[in-house]
Amino acid sequence: MNDTEHRGSAGRGKNAGTARRTATRTGQYAALLAYLIFLAFPFLWLISTAFKPPRELGSIHPTWIPEAPTLENFRQAFEQQPLLAAAGNSLLAAAVSALIAIVLATPMAYALARYRNRLSRAATGWVVISQAFPLVLVIIPLFLILKGLHLVDSRIGLIMVYVVWSLPFALWMLTGYVRAVPPELEEAAAVDGAGRIRTLVSVTAPLLAPGIVATALFAFITAWNEFFFALVLLKSPEKQTLPVVLTHFIGTEGVTDLGPLAAAALLATLPSLLLFAAIQRRITGGMLAGAVKN
């Protein structure tokens, strides 16, 4: 309505318009700032807590910036829980499952993108539907099946579950990336006499490589972060993954144990944050590409 006002009185209008625009901009920056604070403050607090000595953690007036920052919490974190072994378990499960998922999903994604038939529609439908089922309905039968195969409390069992669990979104993303490769390129190669395999290897694969890497890293991060399956399937302490081991810090903590807890949590997050930062743009692109034209 301000707009129509300033159209009416052309003389003052320009100044009023500028003032209004400045006010709008200020409001927008204020809102953006509020968002930035909301997003950042818990993480900053985690970092702050991780570097605080016990004396400051017990203080009645905690400060944002540690007065005497220390690495002691990190040392203690490694002492209290087998973090290195847990990180090793997480790394193994995440890397192997991501690798297998990509090897299995890439050909199928190619088929889903290139051949449109009832099968590809059904597979896409399954990808969507499988997301709607609560994990408890999946894990109980899987637990019984794996138990029958003596794969409960086993790293292999966990990896199998992770592979199947990451297949839907790997398919989803990869299908999007394959669609982005024009079929005409492949047809041109075929016309030039390249066989099917050669076309795939020398034309399609190089174009697809960045998407495959992004999908693999995403699968890695998801498995690295995963908690529920690991909690249910792994019982022996020496096999447990990082998120499960982190929860062992919780519950009994006195105020001074918050330091090691924060330090361990911070360390566990770093790989995910760094990898995710590297692929963020590709991930959003891939998810949307998968979503188009289904």
Next chain:
Amino acid sequence: MTLATAPQRSTAADAGRAARPRPDHGAWFLVLPALIPILVLSVGPLLYGIGLAFTDAQSGRTQATRFVGLLNFSDLFQDSLFWDSFRIGLLWAFGVTVPQFLLALGLALLLNLNLRLRWLARALAIIPWAMPEVVVGIMWRLVYHPDAGVLNETLRSLGLSGADGRDWLSGLATALPAVIVVGVWAGMPQTTVTLLAGLQSVPRELHEAASMDGAGAWRRFRTVTWPAIRPIALAVTALNFIWNFNSFALVFVLTDGGPGGRTRLPMLFAYEEAFRYGQFGYAATMGLAMVAVISVLLAVYLAGRLKGGDDQ
């Protein structure tokens, strides 16, 4: 001949349709490596799980599992703890999904303007998105901590001394709101980025034309922006609702369902039933009940929304 070995009951039926320009045999070789694990470890277990809901399956029992018909369902109907948990689950799912969407839409609209600091918002959005849920829970426990937490300290410095030593996560009245805030925080960035991608596909000319016609910001949003991002908004809220209703790790770490069951989401309840008490059959029934509720709500939501779109 690949067709012959392919599972008949799946969707193989039309793979050999005569009208296809290209033969599909190659497609089968490509599909099978992923299809077999999906059938064996995803479709199969799900059907098995649905079947378990009609049995008395228990952990560590020597007798054979028996088919009990609808017994679990009638037990479930009379289980007041389960209904409490369901009610909390719905409160949580709505309480997280709605603010999550509104806040994400606001942020996406801001990021779509040419403001400075956009890069910072993008960078910060990575944190909740990439972080393990367990770490998100631990982090917010530190924020909410009665003594060493930043929330109480901030409230104190603002002169709200009533908050002194308040334990947000174990107060009967504050626990659920407190975990809902964490849920909103954790899911907002992903929703924002999705909505932002939708906003960026709205042609600028449309906005300029509407501006020329004297439409204010709200009218431009109503007539130009919203219709364009509506399908994405619909999909993203539906998916968020499902994920939130089925979420587990965040609340497990924050409160483990406490205090007194005030934050015991259906997934936590079913997990305890299955893996603390070993009631596999009963827990599977709960899982089915969750699927049923989600399906009904989503059907109503999507049907209503799609119809609403036709009216306009």
